[in-house]
């Protein structure tokens with residue numbers, strides 16, 4: 001004997017019912033079948049709606065019933081095309097709708113819909129569908145006995161969620177089996193009857209349960225639950241696009257997953273088949289050849305120990321706190337008794353070992369009643385200050401890891417907390433049973449999508465990690481960066497498992513935002529010009545409100561206000577990657593604050609390109625200091641622009657022209673005066689000194705500018721005009737050095753806690769002398785490199801190299 005159950009979508013139309021008939025015919029070749037069906041999809045909701053409308057005195061219930069009747073008659077006509085075949089079923093359907101109309105009229109007249117009447121009303125859905133399916137079999141020449149589940153399944157009289165009397169049910173089923181010769185039964189799911197013969201129901205989704213009860217009573221060889229997905233999935237597919245079917249799962253795991261949101265299976269279904277040791281398949285009516293999920297006693301362990309993820313929303317935490325409960329037995333018992341009296345279901349329980357508080361999770365809809373009954377129960381303790389009034393928190397959800405094998409794998413919860421922590425998902429409460437089969441976390445409902453995706457990637461997707469980039473400032477560097485990202489996307493997916501998506505690109509005039517899947521990096525420039533403007537605050541709000549996992553803000557501007565956005569973003573665990581030097585060279589307290597925020601919120605603030613573009617300067621310095629070395633002295637050429645200018649200026653071309661060339665080649669700051677006046681280099685040595693451990697401010701960096709003051713008095717145009725005016729000054733500087741066989745270098749120095757920048761004449765043989773083009777060099781003198789310095793040298797400016805340094809920081813942030 002095998003029991004097959006088909007859900008509402010599987011029997012929603014004549015076309016779908018044809019599929020059901022084919023699947024059942026196929027199964028019948030293996031042995032007798034009990035077929036359990038739900039109501040035609042949407043019927044139960046429509047019946048409830050009609051009942052509620054009637055009770056409220058709203059005559060719309062009549063139209064609803066007419067529509068339902070028409071739908072069932074249409075299905076009958078399609079399934080039983082010949083008039084003779086319809087001879088029985090059509091009058092029967094009409095009679096049922098006449099009964100239904102009378103029942104609804106009664107509800108309308110009384111203005112009342114009791115749970116018992118509602119069960120009766122709802123039962124018509126499954127009665128109609130099961131009769132229709134049985135008639136369709138008969139019309140195809142297959143004898144199908146219609147089995148009235150109300151005569152097979154005995155329950156108590158808890159209408160809406162009746163409890164089954166297993167012994168009586170088994171006896172009734174056995175008796176029916178003895179009297180029924182047919183090898184195919186068709187039975188309505190969901191419905192049963194109490195000892196008085198009143199129709200009861202087994203809870204929404206109860207048709208699965210009906211099938212399991214019948215399977216257990218019959219000692220069936222297997223139970224198949226046919227639905228519209230190919231088995232239980234690793235996560236809710238509406239939340240996780242890459243969720244995939246679980247091939248094999250234990251009863252206990254299936255129970256945990258179905259409890260916590262896997263709508264594919266009604267949770268009570270598992271118990272009867274588990275007890276009877278009956279294997280249960282979950283299969284897809286619309287893809288019958290898919291493997292589905294086999295629920296069994298001992299499935300092979302899942303490779304990553306976690307079998308699936310589940311989530312339930314609309315949760316509230318109830319916190320009962322107070323010194324009065326420490327060491328006093330009975331508080332928990334009174335709390336749970338009070339909740340039970342109010343029929344409030346407790347979903348999750350945690351208590352700290354200090355016994356100072358108990359926290360329970362309940363449905364949000366139960367909060368008001370819980371507050372009332374608990375505060376009543378503990379009124380005495382609250383009045384004397386031994387307990388605080390119950391403190392409910394709403395807007396929460398549970399996300400849980402489920403897996404039988406987790407108990408054999410240390411470190412699962414560490415990975416869970418780490419993954420959520422890196423993404424700024426705050427865990428409000430946790431619960432793990434001693435079985436270690438379920439680790440439940442309570443988080444903000446708004447974080448569920450992000451959390452469940454992060455965890456799915458962590459535990460199921462060895463292949464890809466999605467990283468979401470928000471790029472501000474697609475200018476010289478930003479434009480190159482987007483080009484490099486575009487070119488490398490396939491490599492990153494294949495080799496690093498990173499699915500890098502650019503979610504938004506903004507400049508000061510436009511902001512282009514992607515819907516799903518990230519922007520097309522081949523076509524962003526044209527699209528950006530058509531996009532609306534967003535202010536910086538709005539851009540930050542967009543990043544925060546999108547609440548995407550592994551979000552990274554990439555600041556490729558030179559804008560001080562952009563730097564002002566880092567703190568709120570880091571505080572939401574959004575990583576910040578910046579080539580903009582403003583933040584790291586702003587007030588020391590603010591620089592420290594940003595670094596601390598990154599630590600506190602488990603994220604990254606990376607700015608390697610602030611010094612020497614893509615050269616590994618800050619990284620090297622970090623390696624030295626983290627390993628215990630002490631930086632005593634630094635000597636460096638840190639301006640690509642100035643090195644280029646002094647390498648290319650010999651008086652044969654005007655100084656202004658060489659500076660303009662540096663700007664055209666993309667070495668200068670957006671405002672080249674910052675390079676020429678030494679500010680850019682001052683920022684860089686300040687950042688290096690800070691990274692070496694010195695709490696310096698910009699005012700502590702001595703800057704001996706070589707520019708005549710008038711060069712900085714106007715705008716950039718005036719600046720170039722003044723450079724031309726002062727050509728003799730620049731020529732004199734050059735001649736003075738060249739006359740001694742020396743070269744001009746703008747040098748940054750740090751020693752003994754003091755930093756300075758200025759133009760120097762460098763003699764041949766000096767470490768800074770041979771420095772070509774736009775190169776940078778940094779000499780680190782440390783306790784471990786006292787005389788022969790550690791040298792980092794190479795191209796220190798240019799959009800392409802800087803973009804590659806930003807890219808490298810993005811990868812670091814993405815891999816955390």
Ligand SMILES: NC(=O)C1=CN([C@@H]2O[C@H](COP(=O)(O)OP(=O)(O)OC[C@H]3O[C@@H](n4cnc5c(N)ncnc54)[C@H](O)[C@@H]3O)[C@@H](O)[C@H]2O)C=CC1
Nearest residue numbers: 473474475476477507508557558559579580670797798802
């Ligand atoms: N060029 C180089 O060799 C290096 C540059 N950097 C840094 O890279 C940064 C960018 O330099 P470039 O690309 O040359 O500058 P750019 O002027 O070409 O690009 C800056 C971009 O930022 C945008 N922007 C400015 N203010 C904005 C705002 N409030 N909101 C949105 N977008 C805004 C502009 O529209 C532009 O798209 C600078 O901070 C610079 O210090 C760092 C290392 C080396």
Ligand SMILES: N[C@@H](CC=O)C(=O)O
Nearest residue numbers: 639640641667668669
């Ligand atoms: N303008 C800078 C670019 C890198 O920070 C320079 O010239 O070095």
